[in-house]
Amino acid sequence: MTALALVGAFSAVVAAQVPPDRAIKYRQSSLATMGFHFFGILAPMAKGDRPYDAKVAARSAKFVAELSEMPWHDGFPPGSESGAPTKAKPEIWKDRAKFDKLAETMQGEAAKLAQVAGTDLATMRTQVQATAKACTNCHDEFRAK
Ligand code: HEC
Structure with a gap:
């Protein structure tokens, strides 16, 4: 076996072994950190509450x-x-393409937000709203209340 094949086999084993509770913890902590900066800092700034x-x-x-x-x-x-x-709905794994598309759209909006944040408040406000919409579009469909 070549070194590369060995590395490939090893990562396949590792990927298969991530237990569901760790994946859940991981996604919730990355989403919570993203929420800290978005809903906790950027959205209140855009609204004038901060x-x-x-x-x-x-x-x-x-x-x-x-x-x-x-x-x-x-x-x-x-x-x-x-x-x-x-709170992730089981529908995510039944309609993965739709879920991934919503994630991709949000990433696009977040990338635009990173370009305009720090320029002027009015421009940032418009892009904060577009990004918030992309968050909500997925939450409404794939996150339990
Ligand atoms: C493609 C779908 C999708 C998009 C887009 C999305 N979310 Fe979520 N979000 C979820 C799901 C599903 C959960 C529930 C995860 C769980 O409980 O396992 C969640 C949970 C969260 C949580 C709670 C995390 C916790 O457990 O503490 C926050 C905060 C959050 N999202 C913020 C955001 C923000 C901010 C955006 C937009 C910038 C966003 N999300 C965009 C699907 C999405």
Whole structure:
């Protein structure tokens, strides 16, 4: 076996062994951290409930964009619809293409937000709203209340 094949086989084994409760914990913590920066900092700034600070906005938006890539692949593996308390609906694994599309759309909005946050408040506000809509579109369909 070549070294590369060996590494491949090893990662396949590791991937198959991530227990559902760890995947659930992982996705919830990455989503919670993303929510901290988005709902906790950027949305209140956009609404005027928190003083606008261009530097803080740019930093939080960069984190949201980076975190927006994290939950989907490693956090929602097949078989992780249960195993720990979760609000993820089982429909995610029945209509994975739709779920992935919603995740992709949100990543696109978050990337745009990272570009405009820290420029001016009005531009950021519009993009915060577009991003929030992309969060809600998935929550409404795939997250239990
Ligand atoms: C593609 C679907 C999807 C998108 C897009 C999405 N979420 Fe979620 N989110 C979920 C699901 C599913 C859960 C429930 C996860 C669980 O309980 O296992 C969740 C849970 C959360 C939680 C609770 C985490 C916890 O357990 O503490 C927060 C906060 C959150 N999302 C924030 C966001 C924000 C902010 C955005 C947009 C920037 C966003 N989400 C976009 C699917 C999505």
